[in-house]
Amino acid sequence: MKKTILDEAGQIIASRRNRALKTAMDNKEKALAFPDFKALYSKYMELVINEAKNGITSSQESTKLQEELDDFLKKHNIGSINPTFSCKKCEDTGFVDGKRCTCLTNVLNEILKKESGFGEFENFEQSSTTIFHDNGYMGKLYDKMKKWCHSDFKKNVIFISGDTGVGKTYLTKCMASELITLDYLVFLTSSFKLHQDFVKSYSCRDFEEKNAILDKYFNAEILFIDDLGSELRVPNVTNGYLYQIINERKAMKKPTIITSNLDVYEIKDYYDERISSRIIDRESSICLQIKGEDLRLKK
Numbered sequence: 465m466k467k468t469i470l471d472e473a474g475q476i477i478a479s480r481r482n483r484a485l486k487t488a489m490d491n492k493e494k495a496l497a498f499p500d501f502k503a504l505y506s507k508y509m510e511l512v513i514n515e516a517k518n519g520i521t522s523s524q525e526s527t528k529l530q531e532e533l534d535d536f537l538k539k540h541n542i543g544s545i546n547p548t549f550s551c552k553k554c555e556d557t558g559f560v561d562g563k564r565c566t567c568l569t570n571v572l573n574e575i576l577k578k579e580s581g582f583g584e585f586e587n588f589e590q591s592s593t594t595i596f597h598d599n600g601y602m603g604k605l606y607d608k609m610k611k612w613c614h615s616d617f618k619k620n621v622i623f624i625s626g627d628t629g630v631g632k633t634y635l636t637k638c639m640a641s642e643l644i645t646l647d648y649l650v651f652l653t654s655s656f657k658l659h660q661d662f663v664k665s666y667s668c669r670d671f672e673e674k675n676a677i678l679d680k681y682f683n684a685e686i687l688f689i690d691d692l693g694s695e696l697r698v699p700n701v702t703n704g705y706l707y708q709i710i711n712e713r714k715a716m717k718k719p720t721i722i723t724s725n726l727d728v729y730e731i732k733d734y735y736d737e738r739i740s741s742r743i744i745d746r747e748s749s750i751c752l753q754i755k756g757e758d759l760r761l762k763k
């Protein structure tokens with residue numbers, strides 16, 4: 465994952481936390497300006513500290529004082545003096561027990577979504593398979609792919625081929641939405657953009673930057689490559705990088721979903737045997753072909 469994406473997400477989460485803390489502090493300051501509240505608050509704090517020393521938590525007396533404090537705040541229209549975090553699970557730190565919290569995953573996915581340039585993602589629930597030419601087949605295909613999203617990804621390459629407009633990208637966006645709800649980090653890219661980055665990385669002289677450009681493709685938890693084969697290949701660049709990415713992701717058991725206008729045979733001709741053997745592999749790939757008329761024309 466590109467470092468800047470993590471940084472950006474971290475900043476968003478941190479600013480949520482800071483906002484919650486600041487609001488609580490401001491409220492406290494406002495409330496403490498009232499002598500009655502100040503006296504009550506001191507009494508409460510003294511009690512709580514004493515109880516803590518003796519290993520007591522929330523006694524009847526402290527609960528009662530807490531209620532009185534809350535009533536005071538309500539009466540004077542002052543918000544809580546305790547921070548109200550956007551995420552109760554991690555208190556806006558982004559992590560729970562050292563693991564990434566759902567709120568951080570959501571922020572990261574929003575950034576990745578924006579970066580992908582694919583616009584809004586459709587999802588399985590909203591999608592109506594009736595718009596597809598072959599309703600029965602498409603329905604089954606959707607079920608199969610939805611099931612895969614919930615699998616352990618033993619099949620870690622999904623290759624979906626079919627002519628332009630048969631619903632390949634639509635299907636992958638539904639898959640992306642489903643995977644996001646399951647807390648995976650999902651990155652969608654077009655073959656065109658991927659290839660642009662291959663060339664950028666190839667011509668970059670700085671070793672670290674060279675790697676950083678392609679980092680997201682190697683490290684994305686789930687990578688979607690849309691329209692493979694539509695890019696203009698550059699000899700010595702395309703095949704080498706593409707093989708590296710697919711091969712390394714396979715070795716790390718990270719799922720890659722590829723759509724293409726080319727079928728499995730054409731992929732071999734367009735690229736080479738090595739690449740096609742990584743994409744189309746009986747053990748760990750699912751290859752699908754969508755047939756049908758152009759949905760964009762039909763709509």
Ligand SMILES: [Zn+2]
Pocket residue numbers: 551552553554555556557558559565566567568
């Ligand atoms: Zn959280």
